Amino acid sequence: MDIEKFCRENCVERRGTGTLKWDSLQEIFGDSDLLPLWVADMEIQSPAAVREALVKRVEHGVFGYGAVENSYFDYFFAWQKKHHKVDLARENVRFATGVVGSLYAAVRAYTQEEASVIICPPVYYPFYDAILNTGRKLVTCELDNHNGYYTLDFEKFEKEIIDNKVEMFILCSPHNPVSRVWSEEELDTMFDICHRHGVLVVSDEIHQDFTYEGKKFVSSALVSNGKYKDILITLNAGSKTFNLAGLIHSHVIIFDKQLMAAYDAYIKGIGSPEVNLMGIVGVEAAFRGGEEWLENVKTLIIHNYNYMKQEFARELPEIIVTPLEGTYLSWIDLRGYLTGEETAGFIQNKCRLACDVGEWFSLMAHGFIRINLATDTKNVVTAVESIIKNIKEKVGE
Numbered sequence: 422m423d424i425e426k427f428c429r430e431n432c433v434e435r436r437g438t439g440t441l442k443w444d445s446l447q448e449i450f451g452d453s454d455l456l457p458l459w460v461a462d463m464e465i466q467s468p469a470a471v472r473e474a475l476v477k478r479v480e481h482g483v484f485g486y487g488a489v490e491n492s493y494f495d496y497f498f499a500w501q502k503k504h505h506k507v508d509l510a511r512e513n514v515r516f517a518t519g520v521v522g523s524l525y526a527a528v529r530a531y532t533q534e535e536a537s538v539i540i541c542p543p544v545y546y547p548f549y550d551a552i553l554n555t556g557r558k559l560v561t562c563e564l565d566n567h568n569g570y571y572t573l574d575f576e577k578f579e580k581e582i583i584d585n586k587v588e589m590f591i592l593c594s595p596h597n598p599v600s601r602v603w604s605e606e607e608l609d610t611m612f613d614i615c616h617r618h619g620v621l622v623v624s625d626e627i628h629q630d631f632t633y634e635g636k637k638f639v640s641s642a643l644v645s646n647g648k649y650k651d652i653l654i655t656l657n658a659g660s661k662t663f664n665l666a667g668l669i670h671s672h673v674i675i676f677d678k679q680l681m682a683a684y685d686a687y688i689k690g691i692g693s694p695e696v697n698l699m700g701i702v703g704v705e706a707a708f709r710g711g712e713e714w715l716e717n718v719k720t721l722i723i724h725n726y727n728y729m730k731q732e733f734a735r736e737l738p739e740i741i742v743t744p745l746e747g748t749y750l751s752w753i754d755l756r757g758y759l760t761g762e763e764t765a766g767f768i769q770n771k772c773r774l775a776c777d778v779g780e781w782f783s784l785m786a787h788g789f790i791r792i793n794l795a796t797d798t799k800n801v802v803t804a805v806e807s808i809i810k811n812i813k814e815k816v817g818e
């Protein structure tokens with residue numbers, strides 16, 4: 422693929438279009454003049470099929486309450502089957518207005534206040550919020566970092582569960598920000614522990630379509646031939662895959678009848694709307710016609726990753742770039758050159774970049790940054806050049 426041509430034809434200016442990533446820099450970072458590589462959406466236009474379907478719907482001109490048509494289920498199920506070998510039926514699926522909202526819903530539906538919920542940092546920061554903002558007790562089991570490659574210490578995980586009487590585990594699979602695509606064996610070990618100690622698993626699989634280098638995403642529902650379906654709530658969406666986060670539309674997948682009944686009862690109790698009309702239209706079109714687009718976007722992401730990794734390896738070899746197994750987010754350890762305390766300020770004020778910083782994901786991750794690679798290559802080049810130049814100046818090379 423001609424990367425430059427792809428970027429030229431598909432990446433667009435977003436500043437001034439009411440975007441969180443580009444237009445809220447002042448509010449979030451206190452500085453509007455930064456290059457944003459933070460929140461996980463893209464500068465890449467969504468697939469043509471999506472844009473055409475949305476335009477058609479807009480031209481229809483009526484935006485009354487939506488309903489989900491058969492065709493939505495057909496395309497969604499076909500995608501899940503083809504890409505992830507998951508068989509779904511309608512009774513397993515509920516709609517929601519975002520995965521983060523569903524994390525809160527799951528915590529509230531299945532646990533009482535002060536119940537213990539475990540997560541494995543460094544991890545997507547709304548996981549903390551979903552536990553703390555609902556008055557539950559946060560239990561953490563920090564992942565082990567082996568020179569940039571992360572694993573879970575199962576003994577430590579089980580001990581935290583037992584010691585804290587944990588009732589729920591929120592899993593990130595693939596794992597944002599450390600990019601792990603958990604193997605079936607790893608998932609089996611985690612779930613076996615949960616099963617033995619009566620812990621429900623909420624599996625956030627929003628990044629499931631981004632895996633690389635032969636890494637295969639295994640949906641939690643498939644582990645050990647579906648053995649853990651009765652402790653499982655799976656969350657996914659087309660929103661990361663096709664850059665549709667603003668359409669706030671996602672899926673809650675539950676196989677166990679009792680778990681589904683408890684979820685339905687909870688949702689009924691809060692009177693929450695389920696379906697966003699444009700979300701349905703856009704995501705159905707993406708599952709129908711977005712496959713080739715996704716392949717191209719993944720090629721761009723790998724290109725951006727390889728470029729960044731090579732540049733850092735040559736110019737600043739003590740930067741550790743975590744292997745990109747999954748997601749489009751790169752986790753970078755700058756502690757070879759910067760102290761944990763100074764990294765966030767240095768990246769923002771010297772390098773002029775708006776990145777997610779390590780401490781957002783874990784109190785132990787000062788000195789790390791997360792760079793969003795799903796963008797025009799020129800943005801990655803600017804960021805990498807700025808980091809190299811400023812670190813070199815600092816260390817006096």
Ligand SMILES: Cc1ncc(COP(=O)(O)O)c(C=O)c1O
Pocket residue numbers: 460461518519520521522545593597625627628658660666670671
């Ligand atoms: C692991 C994970 N879950 C959920 C979300 C956001 O989901 P939503 O926009 O559907 O609330 C993100 C976005 O970056 C994410 O990385």
